[in-house]
Amino acid sequence: MRGKRYTDEFKQEAVKQVSERGYSVADVAQRLGTTTHSLYAWIKKYGKANPGQAGKADLETENARLKADLRRMTEERDILKKGRRVLCQRPRVKYAFIRDHRPEFSIQAMCRIFRIHRSGFYAWLDKPLSNHAVEDQRLLKRIKEFYIASGGTYGSPWIHRDLLDGGEACSVHRVARIMGENKLKAQIGYKRRYIKGGKLGSIADNVLNREFSPGMPNQAWVSDITYVRTHEGFLYVATVLDLFSRRIIGWSMDKNIDRHLVIRASMMAVWQRQPKGGVLVHSDQGSQYGSADYLSFLASNNLEPSMSRRGNCHDNAVDESFFATFKKRVTQRKIYSTRDDAKTEIFNFIEMFYNPVKRHSHTGGVSPVQFEKDYFSRLESV
Incomplete structure (x- = not known):
């Protein structure tokens, strides 16, 4: 049924009820039996509502x-x-x-x-997690395993190499992103003030002269001493490192820092390596390395002494780098209960991680042990 039809005159008079007589739009629409919508349309066409x-x-x-x-x-x-x-x-x-x-x-x-x-x-x-995010969560577990195994010393490049060796296929950028999002950062070593120059030792010259990359094993070794804090007192650690592979070939630990400490470390290196020719052994000018007993041991085993210039750590930078890693993993923010506890931790670091596992840029990203194995394999194949 069609709606009601109104004449123009009717519409105009209806508008006047609002504009001139002051009735509300709703009241007029109700009385006339029309809709407010229609009445507003009429007002728009024929006039304006009451201004007030x-x-x-x-x-x-x-x-x-x-x-x-x-x-x-x-x-x-x-x-x-x-x-x-x-x-x-x-x-x-x-x-x-x-x-x-x-x-x-x-x-x-x-x-x-x-x-x-x-x-x-x-x-x-x-689906809160995308397939990519789920894969990131899985990779994070493996990244944490390798990060913890390195003692927090590995950054994304070495972690990425570990993942590749473990059969994972991912980019180093993805590893860096995941580590960054989870606040996994490689520990930074201690800052040290380096002094240029320095006097040569009266016992031995700086024969090594920063030639840190010999072409074969048992050409040049470097030695140094550090300490570890325990509640029983200091534990001193002496090491001997082969510059060819960066492998620790001799070490000794004792509560006393004397000539016997460095002699025992050097003796271990000689026993392990059995060098056939002369070997250059570089150290600082500490009293232990200048003692008559130590120099006599070197001479009797065909080892030639070399010493850094006084106060110049660059002359023994490789051993300094090793001890930086050592401190990040073993000694940083830590005091051991006993010296025996510290010895166990140090042995674990050197023989269970550093030599067989720790990656080095010098060795192309492989461990010292693997680097030597590859070297001798090449010799045998020639």
Whole structure:
């Protein structure tokens, strides 16, 4: 059934009831049996409603709009206060924030603030982790295994090499990202002040002269001493390192720092290596290395002494590098209960990690033991 039809005159008179007589639009529409929508259309066409009435309606509309804007701005302010740390994060971080704050804020407002689509958020709710993220979680477990095994000394390049050797296929950039997101950083060694120059020793010259890359084993060794703190007192550690492979070939530990400490370390190196020709043994100018007993031991075993210039650690940089790794893994921020506890830890570091496992850039990223095995294998194949 078609609706009622009104003449123009009827419409004009109806408008006058509002504009001139002061009736409300709703009252006039009810009395005339029409709709407010129609009456407003007539008013628009034939005249204006009562200025006072219209002004009141406009004011109410404006107040409602302002209140809505205030609620929206207040909500946006509160969202920004709580979510400022995730504004520049990846979408999945923002999704997690929205999920956790749904009871407090509207999803639409949070998506608008973080500039993400609601459809993406609802899709994430069904599957919070992508296949890539799941794979990152799996890789993280293996990365932590290698990181802990290195004593926290490996960064992403060496961890990446360990992963490749373990059968994983991933890029070094991915490893670096995963480590960064989980705050896995290679420990930085102690800072040390280096002094240029320095006087030559009266016992031996700097024969090595920083030639740290001999072409074969048992050409040049370097030796040095460090200490470890325990509740029983200091434990002193002397080492001998073959510059060819960076392998620790001799070591000794004692509560006393004397000539016997370095002699025992050198004796272990001689017994292990059985050098056929003369070997250059470089050290600092410490009293232990200048003692008559130590020099006599060198002479009787065809070992030639070489000494760094006084106060110049660059002349024995390779051993300094070893002790930097040693301190990061064994001594940094740690005091052992007993000297025996420290000895066990040091033995584990040298013989179970450093020699057979620790990767070096000098050896092409393999351990000292593996580097020597590869060298002798090449000799046998020639």
